[in-house]
Amino acid sequence: xxxxxxxxxxxxRVEGHGKVTIKLDENGKVEDxxxxxxxxxxxxxxxQGHPYWEAPVMxxxxxxxxxxxxxxxxxxxxxxxxxxDPENLSPVATMLRRLLHYGQVFQSHALxxxxxxxxxxxxxxxxxxxxxxxxxVATENKELAKKGILMxxxxxxxxxxxxxxxIHGILAVPGGVHKTFTPEEREYFLDGKEIPNVDTMxxxxxxxxxxxxxxxxxxxxxxxxxxxxxxxxxxxxxxxxGALELYDGRLRSINSTGKELMNIEDxxxxxxxxxxxxxxxxxxxxxxKAYGRENGWNRVGPLARMNTCSHITTPLAEAERVIFKSxxxxxxxxxxxxxxxxxxxxxxxxxxxMKELLLNDEIMSNDLVRKxxxxxxxxxxxxxxxxxxxxxxxxxxxxxxxxxxxxxSTTHNNEAMNRxxxxxxxEVLSEKPEITEPMLNQIEIAIRAYDPCLSCATHALGQMxxxxxxEDHQGNLIDEKVR
Amino acid sequence: MxxxxxxxxxxxxxxxxxxxxxxxxxxxxxxxxxxxxFDLEYRYxxxxxxxxxxxxxxxxxxxxxxxxxxxxxxSYYPCxxxxxxxxxxxxxxxxxxxxxxxxLYNHEPEATILAIxxxxxxxxxxxxxxxxxxxNSAKQYFKESMLNKHHSINKYY
Numbered sequence: 001x002x003x004x005x006x007x008x009x010x011x012x013r014v015e016g017h018g019k020v021t022i023k024l025d026e027n028g029k030v031e032d033x034x035x036x037x038x039x040x041x042x043x044x045x046x047x048q049g050h051p052y053w054e055a056p057v058m059x060x061x062x063x064x065x066x067x068x069x070x071x072x073x074x075x076x077x078x079x080x081x082x083x084x085d086p087e088n089l090s091p092v093a094t095m096l097r098r099l100l101h102y103g104q105v106f107q108s109h110a111l112x113x114x115x116x117x118x119x120x121x122x123x124x125x126x127x128x129x130x131x132x133x134x135x136x137v138a139t140e141n142k143e144l145a146k147k148g149i150l151m152x153x154x155x156x157x158x159x160x161x162x163x164x165x166x167i168h169g170i171l172a173v174p175g176g177v178h179k180t181f182t183p184e185e186r187e188y189f190l191d192g193k194e195i196p197n198v199d200t201m202x203x204x205x206x207x208x209x210x211x212x213x214x215x216x217x218x219x220x221x222x223x224x225x226x227x228x229x230x231x232x233x234x235x236x237x238x239x240x241x242g243a244l245e246l247y248d249g250r251l252r253s254i255n256s257t258g259k260e261l262m263n264i265e266d267x268x269x270x271x272x273x274x275x276x277x278x279x280x281x282x283x284x285x286x287x288x289k290a291y292g293r294e295n296g297w298n299r300v301g302p303l304a305r306m307n308t309c310s311h312i313t314t315p316l317a318e319a320e321r322v323i324f325k326s327x328x329x330x331x332x333x334x335x336x337x338x339x340x341x342x343x344x345x346x347x348x349x350x351x352x353x354m355k356e357l358l359l360n361d362e363i364m365s366n367d368l369v370r371k372x373x374x375x376x377x378x379x380x381x382x383x384x385x386x387x388x389x390x391x392x393x394x395x396x397x398x399x400x401x402x403x404x405x406x407x408x409s410t411t412h413n414n415e416a417m418n419r420x421x422x423x424x425x426x427e428v429l430s431e432k433p434e435i436t437e438p439m440l441n442q443i444e445i446a447i448r449a450y451d452p453c454l455s456c457a458t459h460a461l462g463q464m465x466x467x468x469x470x471e472d473h474q475g476n477l478i479d480e481k482v483r
Numbered sequence: 484m485x486x487x488x489x490x491x492x493x494x495x496x497x498x499x500x501x502x503x504x505x506x507x508x509x510x511x512x513x514x515x516x517x518x519x520x521f522d523l524e525y526r527y528x529x530x531x532x533x534x535x536x537x538x539x540x541x542x543x544x545x546x547x548x549x550x551x552x553x554x555x556x557x558s559y560y561p562c563x564x565x566x567x568x569x570x571x572x573x574x575x576x577x578x579x580x581x582x583x584x585x586x587l588y589n590h591e592p593e594a595t596i597l598a599i600x601x602x603x604x605x606x607x608x609x610x611x612x613x614x615x616x617x618x619n620s621a622k623q624y625f626k627e628s629m630l631n632k633h634h635s636i637n638k639y640y
Binding site: 167 | 575
């Protein structure tokens with residue numbers, strides 16, 4: 001057999017364009033595998049010259065799934081340009097931004113689990129490709145699908161109530177927010193008359209965690225071993241307690257055995273991180289300078305957050321975290337497919353947090369905007385649904401942006417996803433006489449666990465597809481699967 | 484956030500940052516300025532949750548730009564449920580949304596599609612000249628059909 005190369009293009013059920021190349025040697029053994037990100041937009045460049053206050057509005061156009069995360073990360077940075085640090089924001093502005101953020105994480109996680117991941121779990125990795133989609137889930141698992149739709153809707157309605165639109169709305173302004181919450185808006189989420197209320201969201205979140213735990217018990221070997229590999233884990237944690245924190249905190253990284261590698265103020269990130277580039281991808285490879293390119297990369301997202309935090313502040317999610325952690329005897333969890341489980345615990349946490357905020361009368365007060373002494377540099381760090389998101393802006397004295405740097409969650413996960421692809425390729429494809437579609441789907445499952453947003457990561461307007469190509473040792477294309 | 488007690492929802496699909504792809508949204512702008520008896524929703528793409536949305540209505544009208552040739556610059560035709568879907572399921576067809584509404588919620592509203600022919604699709608705001616003409620033709624036709632208080636527009640099927 002000649003050396004061969006497999007290309008999967010496009011990668012499906014992820015956001016944006018991706019492509020996987022798998023190189024086989026003369027014996028059909030996997031030599032190497034790469035996830036390439038093939039789209040490019042240059043958002044950081046064309047925002048230069050725009051007034052700073054446009055950033056939270058413009059940069060959210062990077063994405064149609066998590067625009068709120070970009071809106072809020074940019075807003076946190078822009079607050080600093082008007083002299084307001086997170087602790088100086090008014091209480092109601094902080095609460096409303098958090099409410100928006102929790103609605104966003106809730107709906108994004110629901111989208112990923114129900115729409116993108118559940119077909120693999122419900123129908124199996126060997127199911128026909130035409131069946132592995134949400135339409136089939138809806139047809140064959142009506143109640144699950146209906147709950148998934150209403151959970152996503154709840155989060156989207158929260159975004160609409162606060163930002164005016166479900167996609168690309170605006171809540172944050174420099175130094176605060178532009179609107180408060182009305183009693184009518186609050187009742188909409190509490191009374192359950194028009195949509196299932198927040199208590200129902202909590203109940204359904206618990207149910208879906210139970211579903212995941214049962215699924216895990218029935219598929220332990222696969223869930224535990226698939227695309228499993230050691231990594232560092234990075235996320236924000238609460239500044240005082242180390243608890244799970246999605247909106248504002250310190251950046252903490254631990255290694256695969258739990259040793260703390262970094263615990264810094266978020267605004268110090270640039271002193272501690274560098275970004276490598278590779279000729280085969282538009283996506284950079286961030287790493288911690290102190291540990292180098294090879295050892296300093298991190299996973300981010302739900303699994304990383306469960307590993308880095310000391311506890312969760314809401315009781316039901318904390319109880320689930322304790323169960324989750326007990327499975328690895330409180331050591332860091334490096335099992336990639338457990339990311340789905342962690343994601344669902346975060347959904348429950350967000351539902352509990354939304355309830356706490358909705359029951360707080362202060363969300364209807366009017367102390368919305370504050371001002372301080374202007375500065376020329378602002379850094380906003382937030383935990384987006386997919387992981388740590390960093391926005392940095394510099395301005396001139398006229399308030400025009402002179403420099404912008406974005407490190408997006410999926411960029412942090414670049415190395416992790418590539419390792420996942422390599423791990424699964426070697427496990428599944430090596431020395432097999434025939435490469436089948438279900439085999440290629442397993443490559444995609446390894447990528448999909450990270451819920452990557454390739455559009456965000458390259459700051460591009462994305463569609464979605466993935467390509468897998470098979471190459472020989474001389475780089476000749478032998479086989480290709482395109483979806 | 485609360486809907487009026489309307490029986491018809493109109494979903495405009497497209498993106499006004501891509502020239503004639505904004506035809507659906509501009510048609511909604513027109514409806515907003517002229518009528519109060521429709522609920523209006525702007526969409527980049529149709530997604531699965533729209534099945535739940537339309538299950539609350541008796542009538543649904545999907546309005547989108549189209550590359551297909553049309554003698555009048557637009558076409559207006561019934562939408563029938565279909566199980567078809569693309570690989571991504573990020574953007575679903577009106578027919579699939581209707582299918583899911585029936586499957587999940589046992590409700591199939593009477594659905595029609597207004598497809599307005601467009602010509603230019605670059606990253607730019609503003610319709611092409613012919614796209615504008617087609618929009619106006621569609622508006623005129625819609626006004627006439629609505630003034631008659633029924634949807635007897637079968638001649639365009």
